[in-house]
Amino acid sequence: MSAPRGQFSSNIGFLMAAAGSAVGLGNIWGFPTNVAANGGAAFVLVYLIMAFLLAYPVLMAELTIGRHARRNMVQALRGIATGPINRFLGGLTGFGGILVASLILSFYAIVAGWMVAHLAEPFFSLAGVEGTAEWLSANSTARNLTFTALFSALTMLIIASGVEKGIERWSTLLMPSLMVLLLLLIVYVLTQEGAMEGLKVYLIPDLNQLSPELLPELLIDAMGQAFFSLSLGVGTMLIYGSYLSRQESLPRLGVLVTLIDVGIAFTAGLLILPAMYVAREAGTEIFDKAGNLIAEDQLVLQVLPALFDTMGTAGLFVAIAFFALMVIASLTSSISMLEVPVAFTIENLKIPRRLATPLVGLVIFAISSLIIFNFKALFLLIVTIATKFGQPLLGVALCIFAGWIWRRDQLLAELKKGHEDIEQTLFWKIWPWYVRIVCPLLILTAFAQSVM
Template identity: 30%
Template sequence: MERENFKSRLGFILISAGCAIGIGNVWRFPFVVGNHGGGFFVLFYLFFLIAVGVPVLTMEFSVGRASRQSAVKAYKVLEKPGQKWHIHGYIAMFGNYVLMMFYTTVAGWMLYYFYRYVAGGIEKLDGSGVETAFGEMLSKPGNMAFWMLVIVLLGFGICSLGLQKGVERITKWMMLALLALILVLAVHSILLPGGAEGLKFYLLPNLDRLREAGVWNTISAAMNQSFFTLSLGIGAMAIFGSYLGKKKSLLGESINIAALDTFVAIVAGLIIFPACFTYGVSPDSGPSLIFITLPNVFNQMEGGRLWGALFFLFMTFAAFSTIIAVFENIMSCCMDQWHWSRKKAALINVFVIALASMPCVLGFNVWAGFQPLGAGTGVLDLEDFIVSNLLLPGGSLVYLMFCVNRFGWGFKNYLAEANTGDGVKVPAWLRFYFTWILPVLIFILLVQGIWGVVGKLFV
């Protein structure tokens, strides 16, 4: 079967960025910035994005483009006879499935809230009413399962149409709409009466807040955010490398994708902080920010129903762009591994993902007593821990070692692939950094991520 290719370079950049741009960009990034010295955090974040995130992104793309295969078979094509690097390919695919086990449910929440704003009702609720509405949604497994299933069917339906006719065509327009929406929302938010104070809190370096958060904590949080924002380590980016031609070098393309991802994350803060400061609302983290704090803000605005609907449409696009990208990765692996047709891969995985997503749905109601990571945690927290703290950093470390180690693919092969085409090249003198320093940084992230969660169970 001939390998499909992207129709345009723009399609590749927007789809890869769409995979990286997700819910975490919007509800996690602004909060972490605000709590770690504002502008200082942003500077540290940008530094680590260039020093850690972009290099590993070039490696995933290189493995994909050189092999022209999905996660599992990519290693088999490039590794030397008798080597076992391909075992990570199976672990990477497992990671894609686990990610979708909770991401589809959360994307369903976004779509449901968009529907609620369009239909009307939420904008009439007071503060306690908004909080109750979110609690009611979580308490109804049937309702959550329905919206999760809508997301799953839409996602695989688009992927079943093909790379160019489905994934590229739909994601391209969805990402352009997302960028337009986020700019409209940001301009509106900045122009609110208290917008300037929100911007000052968000972006100006503040030594007092930096000292309060702790310099090491700020550096650590920035490294963590820069790394996870690009969805590295589970082959989600390698698959797009396998569809990519040789016209452009991979460092230049990686920089474009990282820049777009960062742009969305920073502009999300331009929406949230001015709005929260204008209406005197604390910018909480996590689900409470998106589903309780911001609806309360929208309900106080002139035309709040419209702004609420636009915001949750933007959030749906942000989540759905990641889902389409990961679904494509899952389907491509099935097609490469078992020679299934695209439609067969879509049909079988609709049932697999829908069934696998049910524990997350039930974790908020029927299985609420199951608290795997301590009091107050649930199924979603466990699934998120497996992906974010284990498989992403662990997988990135494997890709890195495969590309720089002579017992893997090797630095010379990686460098030749990454530098094929026009554009920014990876300098050969970075070999020492890639081989000896970058693995240590990623290993620290891996240990820190595990201990940050598991350590609490023993303290």
Template identity: 30%
Template sequence: MNRENLSSRLGFILLSAGCAIGLGNIWRFPYMVGKYGGGAFVLVYLFFLIILGLPIIVMEYSVGRASKKSVAQSFHVLEKKGQKWHWFSYVAMAGNYLLVMFYTTIAGWMLAYFVKMLNGDFIGLTPKEVGDVFSSLQINPQASVFWMVLIVVIGCGICAVGLQRGVEKVTKVMMGLLLAVMLLLVVKSLSLDGAMKGVEFYLIPDFNALMENGIFNAIYGAMGQAFFTLSIGMGGMAIFGSYIGRERSLTGEGFRVLALDTFVATMAGLIIFPACMSFGVDAGSGPGLVFVTLPNIFNVMDNGQMWGTLFFIFMNFAALSTIIAVFENIVSFSIDLFQWSRKKSVILNFIIIVIGSIPCAIGFSILSGFQPLGAGSAVLDLLDFLVSNVIMPLGSLVFLFFCTRKIGWGWKSFMSEANAGKGLGFPEKAKFYVSWILPLIVIFIFLFGLWEKLFM
């Protein structure tokens, strides 16, 4: 069975960026920037993005391109006889399924909010009533399941059409529209009265704020954000590496994806902070910002319904770009493992993903009594914890060791693949750093993340 390939380099970059550009870095990144001293935090974040994220993303691409397989089979192809690296493939596959099992619920809420904003459902509501809209959506099992299933239908439908005609074509259009809508929103936000206060707060370095909230906390926050924003460690990037040729070196391609991801996260802050400052509201973190704070701002803004609708188009594109990328990875598992056709793989995975996503969709209603990480937590929090705090860091360690150790694929094999083709090369001098120092940083992120979630 011939393996499909992407039709263009642009498709590869946009698909990779789409996987990295998710809802978390649109609402979490601006919040962290504000908390830890604006531009001061941005500088720390960019430093860690390059020294943490770039090497691991290049390793994932290299494993994918050299094996021409998804993570379901890539280690089988590249490991030496008798080695057991392929055991990790089962953990990585589980991680991708767990990720979509909670991400589909959040993306479903986004879709619901787009429809509500388009219908004018928020017009005339008090701030408390706007907050109640989100609460009632969460605790309504039928609504949450309906929107979740609709997201799965959209994602699987696009994957069923094919890699080039479906996944690549749709992602190119969607990412183009995402960037266009985002720039429109930035221009609007910057034109509001008092917007420049928000820009100053966001981008001018304030080292006092950095010190007040703790330099260690800021550094750990920047490390964690740089690490998790790229969805590394589960083969999400390896799959796109498996679809491209050897014309270009992989470090340069990884750098472009990092730049696009950072650009979108930074622009999100230029939408959120000027608007919040202009209307005197707190740019709080998490779902509350997107589902409560911003709808209230759109309610009092001129032509707020139109701008709110555009904002939720932007958020839906960000959510769907990740969904499509991870669905493509999941669909490729059964194609690689069982040589199934794309359509057969999509149908089976549609059923698995819908059934697997139901516990999260009803986690705030029927299963609200199940609070796995303490009072107030839900199924969504457990799945997010397993993926973000356990599988991603451990998976990143596997890629690091596999690409730098003789008992794995080895440094020479990795460098040969990473530097094949034109463009920026992976530096030979980085060997000691990626072999010894970077694994220690990832272990620190893993252990501190566990400590923070379980004991603080």
């Protein structure tokens, strides 16, 4: 028999877990990189708009379906569907979400492994073990396999402990630690020469970036960032919603999760953008002659270590703090992604959590290993399939299920739990038709533009 379903023990526990899922490398690494590549503050402005016009409505669809069904993504979507065709499409969408979540975790674990290796490197440098320190900082198949396995094992260990004792407990511990480290690093970096120039680029929009020629690409990048950072379309928020108490107001919780995610993404920009310009002041090239960002996907691993090197011994301690921040951010997101296929395995195959977790985790690690051995051919391909195609299309499917397929009276009844007067609120007057018509059209328009 499978173990009984878990439940978050408090509002704070859910918020920390949901925020932890949203606040990962997509915020600490991806968001500032996108800001730097897309003209600074103009991207920040468009991202904030996308987060609330697109990401929040889809987040609400996932949370509401999840809490109503109290099942994994496949069973949840099949449960709200009517008729054999819709139930088939619900199962197909659910399996698609599980597949995309697994693919995202397969490349995410590799990048997180890099962070763990870079976290370990300063300790060996301080101990004088230079050979090991160089191996940890150099990109090699052996290093990548080792630390991807280490990070994957840590993720599995947390998920195997369950919802309250695993996901909630660790999220509640890790998220405050992340914020403390982030704020300490910001204070330190802003005292360095060159930081104010980066802060200016980050906070003062260049309106030329909002021209008709540049705006479509900016919108696509901002939408992709909002979806990826909030873990949307792949069922993570649906699963977390299924562990929520019936007494909680979903619209309020959704707003809080979005605000926390956007807030930490913005705060991360206050660290990374000034740090880039501090590194440039110290002699590190961050832009090419045409003004394009150098090595976008490797920005954090190229620019910041170069900055730490200019600080002497103090740089080793700053590096430890920074990569500890990155590991924490990686872990809070990875546990939510692993929970998606694990929940399906527990509930559909009736396998206990402590057995389902390593079984699923090892399958995903096998995919990660395949990517590592064929990195140039597979890494960007998997990233593109999962985030550029998978997440937006699954987001559209979830909007259709919440807006068109699920009976409106059942939807209203679910939202009334924890929010009795929901019918009188602005949320109920706007969200049902917005998620039904506006969200799918906006997402599909941006998706078509990105494909073309």
